Amino acid sequence: MNMAKTKTISPTAQLIFFKSKPKPTNFILQYHQIHIRSPPLRLHNLKISSCSIHSTIPSNPSNRNPRNPKSHHSPLLLPSLHPIKPFVQSQWPQILGGWLCSAISVYCLSKIVPKVGTFSAFLVQIDANRLSIEGLVLGVLFCVRLIANYLQQAFLWSAALRSAYQIRVYVFEKVLERDLGFFERGDGVCSGDVAYRITAEGSDVADTVHALLNTIVPCTMQLVVVGTQMLLISPALSLISALIIPPTCLIIAYLGERLRNISKKAHICVAKLSAHLNEILPSMLLVKANNAELCEGVRFRRLALADLSENLKKKKMKALIPQIIKMIYAGAVLTFCAGSLIIWRGSSNGSNIVSFVTSLFLLIEPIQMREKESGWNPYAFLRLNERIMQDVGKAYNELKQGEPAIDRLFDLTLFSSQIIEEPNAVHPVSVTGDVKFHDISFGYGQNMPLVLDGLNLHIKSGETIALIGPSGGGKTTITKLLLRLYDPLRGSVLIDDVNIRNIQLKSLRKHVGLVSQDVALLSGTVAENIGYQDLIRGIDFVRAEHAAKTANVHEFIKALPRGYDTDIGQRGTILSGGQKQRQEYIELPPILSSFVASVHNDCIAQSVELEYMLVPLWKLEGLIISFHRLAIARAIYQNPSILILDEATSALDSKSELLVRQALERLMRNRTVLVVAHRIETILMADRIVILENGKLEEVTRSSLLNRSNCYSLLPSD
Numbered sequence: 050m051n052m053a054k055t056k057t058i059s060p061t062a063q064l065i066f067f068k069s070k071p072k073p074t075n076f077i078l079q080y081h082q083i084h085i086r087s088p089p090l091r092l093h094n095l096k097i098s099s100c101s102i103h104s105t106i107p108s109n110p111s112n113r114n115p116r117n118p119k120s121h122h123s124p125l126l127l128p129s130l131h132p133i134k135p136f137v138q139s140q141w142p143q144i145l146g147g148w149l150c151s152a153i154s155v156y157c158l159s160k161i162v163p164k165v166g167t168f169s170a171f172l173v174q175i176d177a178n179r180l181s182i183e184g185l186v187l188g189v190l191f192c193v194r195l196i197a198n199y200l201q202q203a204f205l206w207s208a209a210l211r212s213a214y215q216i217r218v219y220v221f222e223k224v225l226e227r228d229l230g231f232f233e234r235g236d237g238v239c240s241g242d243v244a245y246r247i248t249a250e251g252s253d254v255a256d257t258v259h260a261l262l263n264t265i266v267p268c269t270m271q272l273v274v275v276g277t278q279m280l281l282i283s284p285a286l287s288l289i290s291a292l293i294i295p296p297t298c299l300i301i302a303y304l305g306e307r308l309r310n311i312s313k314k315a316h317i318c319v320a321k322l323s324a325h326l327n328e329i330l331p332s333m334l335l336v337k338a339n340n341a342e343l344c345e346g347v348r349f350r351r352l353a354l355a356d357l358s359e360n361l362k363k364k365k366m367k368a369l370i371p372q373i374i375k376m377i378y379a380g381a382v383l384t385f386c387a388g389s390l391i392i393w394r395g396s397s398n399g400s401n402i403v404s405f406v407t408s409l410f411l412l413i414e415p416i417q418m419r420e421k422e423s424g425w426n427p428y429a430f431l432r433l434n435e436r437i438m439q440d441v442g443k444a445y446n447e448l449k450q451g452e453p454a455i456d457r458l459f460d461l462t463l464f465s466s467q468i469i470e471e472p473n474a475v476h477p478v479s480v481t482g483d484v485k486f487h488d489i490s491f492g493y494g495q496n497m498p499l500v501l502d503g504l505n506l507h508i509k510s511g512e513t514i515a516l517i518g519p520s521g522g523g524k525t526t527i528t529k530l531l532l533r534l535y536d537p538l539r540g541s542v543l544i545d546d547v548n549i550r551n552i553q554l555k556s557l558r559k560h561v562g563l564v565s566q567d568v569a570l571l572s573g574t575v576a577e578n579i580g581y582q583d584l585i586r587g588i589d590f591v592r593a594e595h596a597a598k599t600a601n602v603h604e605f606i607k608a609l610p611r612g613y614d615t616d617i618g619q620r621g622t623i624l625s626g627g628q629k630q631r632q633e634y635i636e637l638p639p640i641l642s643s644f645v646a647s648v649h650n651d652c653i654a655q656s657v658e659l660e661y662m663l664v665p666l667w668k669l670e671g672l673i674i675s676f677h678r679l680a681i682a683r684a685i686y687q688n689p690s691i692l693i694l695d696e697a698t699s700a701l702d703s704k705s706e707l708l709v710r711q712a713l714e715r716l717m718r719n720r721t722v723l724v725v726a727h728r729i730e731t732i733l734m735a736d737r738i739v740i741l742e743n744g745k746l747e748e749v750t751r752s753s754l755l756n757r758s759n760c761y762s763l764l765p766s767d
């Protein structure tokens with residue numbers, strides 16, 4: 050597999066489509082490890098067979114106490130890094146490889162520096178023989194060092210990016226596990242912010258991990274090794290050094306904490322900016338219709354200004370920290386030299402002092418300066434140290450500004466689910482479709498008014514119930530309870546007399562299908578949209594085609610440029626090709642296409658905002674209807690025993706109406722159907738009609754309904 054492509058499915062959810070050349074043989078995808086065995090099925094253009102998914106993500110992060118977001122922090126020096134530890138540790142082969150290369154590079158440098166001195170001495174003596182030997186050795190050392198440096202970077206970036214990839218996948222999977230309430234209420238985190246954390250801040254995490262691996266960890270190792278050497282050479286001088294280290298660490302820790310706080314604010318500012326754009330751009334109709342361009346310009350400017358201010362503070366602090374580290378370094382070296390001079394005067398052992406000073410430099414710069422007399426150029430040495438100090442400062446910056454990103458990413462994974470699957474939940478292979486709502490009371494929050502209050506409803510197997518009522522009356526809420534997206538506060542929902550709390554969630558949502566009034570088309574091909582539930586197992590194309598035919602959408606699909614393989618994600622191309630040549634279509638720029646589409650349907654507006662759309666205005670309605678029928682085809686493919694239809698509120702022309710109605714009739718056949726109805730014709734198709742008002746249900750007859758239909762904004766049929 051050569052590449053994993055992430056495509057947006059909805060503002061809050063993403064699905065990874067693995068794009069690769071089909072591979073005929075068994076192979077393993079990581080990460081998570083998807084073990085693939087023959088015979089192959091097809092997922093997009095990746096050939097896979099039955100696959101078992103094993104989460105190899107270490108268990109540590111999920112074991113944290115979800116009630117206390119900070120409970121994972123251990124009293125380590127860098128507690129914010131604790132959550133990423135298992136992900137980084139799992140990359141140990143790359144990390145070891147990188148550090149080994151780093152050691153080789155340092156070793157070469159330790160040889161190169163004195164050799165430069167020897168080489169220059171032979172240059173002065175014009176000793177051609179020795180000169181060429183020394184030159185060759187120098188050249189080899191130089192080349193080895195270059196290769197080692199390259200490999201070090203390649204290994205460590207590989208470890209950092211793979212860790213970030215695993216973290217992203219882990220966080221996204223956790224986000225997917227969250228209850229619907231999180232996405233609907235937001236809990237203070239809007240979908241744009243979630244997307245920003247997983248994308249942009251995920252990249253910051255990669256930089257942080259790289260900084261950690263590339264600089265800070267080798268430096269720590271070096272500190273320990275050289276510190277031990279210093280202690281062996283002169284405990285007294287080590288004591289002086291030790292006195293300098295704590296205040297230095299304190300100052301650096303203080304500055305680091307400041308950078309961390311500033312970075313957190315900067316992250317929040319840019320996330321707000323991104324969330325605001327995500328909200329406003331698809332809502333251009335609202336903005337323009339309300340003459341709100343100026344107002345939106347001002348709101349954007351305010352957010353952008355806050356971002357500017359926080360980012361400026363961050364950049365200034367990032368620039369300041371390396372300078373302060375350098376200053377501390379220079380001060381420390383001066384203090385140390387003064388101290389050593391005092392001790393040296395009282396002692397005759399000058400060579401020990403030289404060795405010790407060398408070790409002190411080695412604390413920061415990995416050069417072994419054994420041949421002090423021949424090759425040591427103090428100016429070059431100082432320059433090297435300065436560069437290293439800059440690197441250390443830069444790495445420290447990366448680390449500190451990555452910490453808030455880690456915090457914010459892992460905050461998304463800290464939650465306790467309200468919808469908990471019972472340990473002994475059953476997995477019925479089939480259900481007859483008998484549904485009972487028994488004494489249901491439900492409200493969306495503890496202090497929120499009850500939406501449903503002591504509601505009872507029995508839908509017999511194979512029966513169609515039309516649910517009507519005033520807007521905001523709770524019709525959609527009933528459907529959410531049936532899908533167990535929320536649990537009722539009181540009462541129970543039963544399928545075939547089994548409380549749905551005792552049915553496995555996967556099984557429940559397999560037997561209960563939903564065709565929502567939001568025509569939720571996802572990125573991917575038409576076939577993938579129809580066989581959505583089988584994306585991983587592999588789509589059954591015969592079944593998909595049959596579903597499309599039953600839903601009256603087969604002809605529409607056949608007319609698309611690549612039929613069932615047409616990528617719906619590429620909105621611009623869906624209607625291009627031959628249709629474009631016949632100049633039946635007008636080209637709408639992104640903003641206008643979303644604008645026009647949003648008049649008809651919000652979902653289309655979301656989908657088209659990024660691409661040019663080639664659409665005949667007179668056909669736009671037809672396109673939306675085709676999308677409706679695709680959604681119906683998806684439900685037919687799923688073949689659930691119980692069907693929830695949340696009918697679209699928009700008006701259709703009579704031809705489209707007929708096509709959709711035919712598709713719906715076929716879909717509803719031999720199923721238990723609960724239809725949230727807005728059209729009189731649909732209501733008349735039902736076996737029974739119930740009105741939901743003030744949280745309670747009342748059954749009505751068709752004739753009595755026709756007298757009161759205006760109350761519920763029912764759409765007349767053509």
Ligand SMILES: Nc1ncnc2c1ncn2[C@@H]1O[C@H](COP(=O)(O)OP(=O)(O)OP(=O)(O)O)[C@@H](O)[C@H]1O
Pocket residue numbers: 230233234493500518519520521522523524525526527
């Ligand atoms: N996630 C939520 N959090 C808080 N309140 C909600 C949530 N979803 C819906 N509500 C509120 O619950 C009530 C019932 O909403 P619901 O969507 O079930 O009504 P509905 O009858 O389907 O309305 P419509 O016909 O307009 O779609 C409304 O007052 C709505 O504002």
